Amino acid sequence: MTLVKTLTGAVSALALGTIGATAEPALVFDLGGKFDKSFNEAAHNGGQRWANETGEDYREIEMQSEAQREQALRRFAEAGMNPIAMTGFAFGSVLEEVAPDYPDTRFVIIDAVVDQPNVRSVVFSEHEGSYLVGMMAAMASDTGTVGFVGGMDIPLIRKFACGYAQGVKAVNADATVIQNMTGTTPAAWADPVKGSELARAQIGQGADVIYAAAGSTGLGVLQAAADEGILGIGVDSNQNYLHPGHMLTSMLKRVDVAVYDAFTEGADLAPGVQVLGLAENGIDYALDAYNEDLVTEEMIAAVDAAKAQIISGALVVHDYMSDNTCPVQ
Amino acid sequence: MDLATLLQVLDSTVRLATPLLLACLAGLYSERAGIFDIGLEGKMLAAAFLSAAVAAVTGSVWLGLGAGILAALLMALIHGLASITFRGNQLISGVAINFLAAGLTVVIAQDWFQQGGRTPSLMGGARFEAITLPLAETLRAVPVFGPIYHDLISGHTIPVYFAFAMVPVTWWVLFRTRFGLRLRAVGESPEALDTAGVSVIRTRYAAVLICGVLCGIAGAYLATALQAGFSKDMTAGRGYIALAALIFAKWRPWHALMATMLFGLLQAVALRYQSLELGRVTVPVQAMDALPYILTVVILAGFVGRAIPPRAGGEPYVKER
Numbered sequence: 001m002t003l004v005k006t007l008t009g010a011v012s013a014l015a016l017g018t019i020g021a022t023a024e025p026a027l028v029f030d031l032g033g034k035f036d037k038s039f040n041e042a043a044h045n046g047g048q049r050w051a052n053e054t055g056e057d058y059r060e061i062e063m064q065s066e067a068q069r070e071q072a073l074r075r076f077a078e079a080g081m082n083p084i085a086m087t088g089f090a091f092g093s094v095l096e097e098v099a100p101d102y103p104d105t106r107f108v109i110i111d112a113v114v115d116q117p118n119v120r121s122v123v124f125s126e127h128e129g130s131y132l133v134g135m136m137a138a139m140a141s142d143t144g145t146v147g148f149v150g151g152m153d154i155p156l157i158r159k160f161a162c163g164y165a166q167g168v169k170a171v172n173a174d175a176t177v178i179q180n181m182t183g184t185t186p187a188a189w190a191d192p193v194k195g196s197e198l199a200r201a202q203i204g205q206g207a208d209v210i211y212a213a214a215g216s217t218g219l220g221v222l223q224a225a226a227d228e229g230i231l232g233i234g235v236d237s238n239q240n241y242l243h244p245g246h247m248l249t250s251m252l253k254r255v256d257v258a259v260y261d262a263f264t265e266g267a268d269l270a271p272g273v274q275v276l277g278l279a280e281n282g283i284d285y286a287l288d289a290y291n292e293d294l295v296t297e298e299m300i301a302a303v304d305a306a307k308a309q310i311i312s313g314a315l316v317v318h319d320y321m322s323d324n325t326c327p328v329q
Numbered sequence: 330m331d332l333a334t335l336l337q338v339l340d341s342t343v344r345l346a347t348p349l350l351l352a353c354l355a356g357l358y359s360e361r362a363g364i365f366d367i368g369l370e371g372k373m374l375a376a377a378f379l380s381a382a383v384a385a386v387t388g389s390v391w392l393g394l395g396a397g398i399l400a401a402l403l404m405a406l407i408h409g410l411a412s413i414t415f416r417g418n419q420l421i422s423g424v425a426i427n428f429l430a431a432g433l434t435v436v437i438a439q440d441w442f443q444q445g446g447r448t449p450s451l452m453g454g455a456r457f458e459a460i461t462l463p464l465a466e467t468l469r470a471v472p473v474f475g476p477i478y479h480d481l482i483s484g485h486t487i488p489v490y491f492a493f494a495m496v497p498v499t500w501w502v503l504f505r506t507r508f509g510l511r512l513r514a515v516g517e518s519p520e521a522l523d524t525a526g527v528s529v530i531r532t533r534y535a536a537v538l539i540c541g542v543l544c545g546i547a548g549a550y551l552a553t554a555l556q557a558g559f560s561k562d563m564t565a566g567r568g569y570i571a572l573a574a575l576i577f578a579k580w581r582p583w584h585a586l587m588a589t590m591l592f593g594l595l596q597a598v599a600l601r602y603q604s605l606e607l608g609r610v611t612v613p614v615q616a617m618d619a620l621p622y623i624l625t626v627v628i629l630a631g632f633v634g635r636a637i638p639p640r641a642g643g644e645p646y647v648k649e650r
Contacts, residue, residue, distance in 0.1 A: 033445050033446060033561070034445060035439075035443075035444055035445020035446070035447070036445060037445070037447075041445070179603075180600070180603060181603070183618070184615060187562075187565060187566070190560065190561060190562050190563070190565065191563070191565040192556050192560055192563055193345075193348075193551060193555050193556060193563065193565065193567075194565065194596075194600070196555060196556065197341050197344065197345060197596075197597070197600050198600050200337075200341060201337070201338075201341060201597075201600050201601045204333075204334070204337035204601075216560050216561065219560065220556060223450075223556060223557050242450070
């Protein structure tokens, strides 16, 4: 009996504690986990940066299965967390249902658009960044053939592929872009062995630079590229350090900036759709100590010129998701 | 298709088929002894993790291989304990092993290395290196045979050659030795073996442990030869494809080689050509991916010969009173 009392007491104290600490932000990671060296890890870094700078704390949870999404969002909302940020397009339909039930809570969803008055939708112009790394790939390639390995075959990944192909063709109109998708189920994000074989198949067809946008499968692609002595291009986070000397660059998607901004603005962040592109520094290519020997002055000049043109609007990179077609193959 | 392309596809076939072949032979020993094993996937995963972890810490791939075999053996022992000693349901025990391995590997990896359920990347001696067979360079100039020998037969890692060698060895053990006869007997009619004074329990344990060793090598091959480290769920269903291959092969070693090579070839072709054009028909990549399962169902349905599993398979042995 006493034990039960103590327990109930402890539980209510905990509940009160969480409600008491209002406006504590929360971060929900998608399947794939916090330390995927890529997309989710970028979100984690953004949250950490905010926590270090402000000295405050935030709550987080990693999804283990599809069924947990709604539960996690409701738990955090009911505990008074605000704002609640989540990573991944898969939260879209769940948030559509959950958001109206908590009108006083602000939600931030990355990579999807949810049209609710208390939701900020953050989407990135991945096609612009992919265009830039595509240009670098074409300039670094000796064979005139470059590769792309995508994860699950969804419009978002085709957007990466399409931007990349446009960048390659802008530098070398005769170049061949070999495109492969790993699969059509979420398992396609986590099969590095298949990623390696895809990369080897592309190398067999002459590819000497391969861009991987495939979660953990991409780590297999980059490994095969390093093993076979060609160049790989990473995605989302800066992956240059994985294989120094064999990583041409990484297409950076500043998920960390999106999370950091959301947490900084706190409980009264502005809802609506936020598109982060080159102009907003939401998208960029990586240049650091690990790849400075591979990237020539010429490449930097060409890529930065294109970047300026895209920002000014003089150059428009076609967005695959706008009409589900790609002008180049 | 020219010779070079053909060789690249076949080379990829060999790499993709090796883990399938090892797991298929592993299942062959176990199922021939009457212990169904759908835990091949879990055993490979556990082995992949521990081999990569130990190789990363010690820098030696051989210690890694040993640790991988140990991990798979441990899983095999759990399966044996549940289904032989305690006469539990073999399918449920197998499923439990798959879940156990999927969860445990990530948790332990996160605890040891703090890299999100991954092991650090393996370098140099912590990975299996491709070995060049004697005379490969010299014979390269010989037309047709040279490139085949140099590109396809030479240049693989040790587990690949081991897997191929295991096919005739398995045939010999199963069909030419006393142990093999007993192993097959225990899967068909354990009473007979018991009457002859041979321990059913011991024979079945031996088969399950051999299965563990082979799964261990398959897992270590994935993590330390094909890849440079472990990542979450990296077996990606290969244990199940190996099971399908085992049924397709009707529980025979040479057929197992053919079945796994066929499944490997299908995967390799699917990776090379996103859509395959055969005359006027275009085969989409998804159809190629599904083909191993479709073929297995066709075989099970009895359209192309019949697949008859060992008669005492799936049943725990209870001595008559």
